[in-house]
Amino acid sequence: MTSTVRTRIAPSPTGFLHLGTARTALYSWAFARHHGGQFVLRIEDTDVARSTQDSVDQILASMQWLGLDCDEGPIYQMQRLDRYRAVVDQMLAAGTAYRCYCTPQELDAMKAAQEARGEKRRYDGTWRPEPGKVLPPIPAGVEPVIRFCNPTDGDVTWNDLVKGPITIGNREIDDLIILRADGVPTYNFAVVVDDWDMRITHVFRGDEHVNNTPWQINIFNALGAPLPLFGHVPVILGDDGQKLSKRRGAVSVTAYEEAGYLPEAMLNYLARLGWSHGDDELFTREQLVSWFDGSHLSKSPAQWDAAKLSWVNAHYVKTVDEARLATLVAQQFVRRGIAPPMDEVARRVALFKDRCATTVELADWLMPYFADVQPSPDDLATHVTEAVKPALQTLRDKLAGIEWNKAAINAAIKETIAAHGLKMPQLAHAVRVLVCGRAQTPSIDAVLELFPRETVRARLQGA
Structure with a gap:
């Protein structure tokens, strides 16, 4: 790399940080760390009606739990309104943006008429200045929006870091609104100004943004700003084969923390969900940073596999x-x-x-x-039988006078089995049910050793 790599993640605080955004954050973070660059956290909070502080807090907590430390941020878009308006003023002066006074009702009527004619719904350029064109009179009492003068011919082409070369014709896109009537910027404009100001060199994001990229590239070019490289990663599919999203069964990253998953397991699993390094399934954070150079990203959607995540997590629980x-x-x-x-x-x-x-x-x-245990009636009926109950009382008495260690407990159990003519499973399962509330545990002597003696004896008394 000839210049410092700078990546970013820019979640919207309209809900929790979901798994797709967490994976994109991970890729952006790992790429920056691999190249010795910087990782920026930006909060895209211009959706004022839906953005909440609770969502901001949850996003920050998720990033912290995953260990995705940022070098700058969090940076909030709503604290940068003056900057966006200043750039809009420059564009108005340069003729790359213009005021549009169409009302919502007029826009609805425009698009309905286009649909009736079988045309693509788009803004028809009513207020776009053109040489020799006479614009309509400015209506009283209407606050204008600001639209971008998108090029009307030619193509937008970029070499996507994941998908390869992509070309979209300018005729397929229209003059998007870049500043609303209330002075708040729209996504496609704010993200360009932010990435320009923050010197972002590489943008990893979900492939639902592919169709936004031509607009953004055209705005970058209109501003004379350097273009970042774009990489659009495929979606994550849920068990139903549909995109995993906030609206389709996805849960927050922090919900996995509460469910007992370790951050290194989640990081490991998310990294492999659309990226590979040979056949390696388990790797450390340091190995990920060493390997993640932006290559080997899959072009195909990834399938969320809860069983695979549990397998990865079990590895980390053990180690x-x-x-x-x-x-x-x-x-x-x-x-x-x-x-x-x-x-x-x-x-x-x-x-x-x-x-x-x-x-x-x-x-x-x-x-x-x-805590107290409540054995199930089925387990009690199956294992704590009349044939075993006398042996349980014998064992209870023997446990009163021995040293409280595994070897002595094992000897007491064996003596009790011999005295009552039982087999080890008969007595051991009954003891497990009464003391632990379940019929399957590790070695019974090891399990009992970790209880206070009197707790064991009191629970055996219940037979």
Whole structure:
């Protein structure tokens, strides 16, 4: 790269940060980090009616959780209105923009007439200045919008970083509004001024923006501003084969945090959802930065796979530092209104983590240590039978006088089995159901060792 790479992510605070935007943010961040450049966070809050502070807070929390640190920002568009208006004034003076006094009703009538004639709906240029053209009288009481003088012939061509060469004819697009009557800029104009001012060199975004790009390129050219390189990544499809979006079943990034996923797992999974590095499925943040040079981005839509995400997350649950894992599990307990001592959680995570895909599952396994259990009637009927109940009382008595460690507990169980002529599963399943509330656990002696002795004996008394 001959100049400093600068990328950006520019979410709209009209809802949560969804997975598609999070993936685009990740690609933009990784590309900047790979090239030693800068990553900018911009909040596109010009949709005043729908933008909320709650959405801003959620976006910032999501970015922080994923570890996508920005070098500049957050920068808010609504704090830059004077800049947009100044650029509009320059364009009016240069003749690359003009005032349009058409009312909404006139525009609706215009488009209805075009539809009736079988024509494409578009602005017909009523107020566009042309040599020798007489414009209509300016109507009283109508605040004009500002429209861009889009070129009327020729093509817009760019070499997309993902899709390759794309060409769209200028005849396919019309004179879009760049400044509303209330002085607030529209998306396609504000994004150009922002990317120009912020010296953005590479723009990664969803391919729903492909049709916006010709307008933006033409505005860049009208301003004499350097063009960034554009890369439009395909959509993410949900289980139903439709685009995953805020309106179609997508959930927020922070919802995955609450559901017990680790940020490094989400980062790993999102990166592979439309990009590859050979056959590598699992990799660190550092490896991603090292590998992500903008190549190997897929041109095809990616399919969201909840099972694959769980598999990736299970890997990180097994390998993450246990002290950190205990902290995350403790946070899950707090969400349930339980506040166990951190050291008590930390003592137990190692025994159960290999069975779990999320920290929610791990908290479920640890719940019997910190809250009463309620075995199901079916488990009680199946495992705590009349044949086993005498052995449970014998074991309860034996546990009263032994050293409280795995070896001694194991010996007490074996002695009880021998005394009552039972098999290990008969007694072990019954003990699990009464003490843990479930019939399947890791080795029963290891599980019991982590309970207080009196908790175990009290639950066995329930037989």
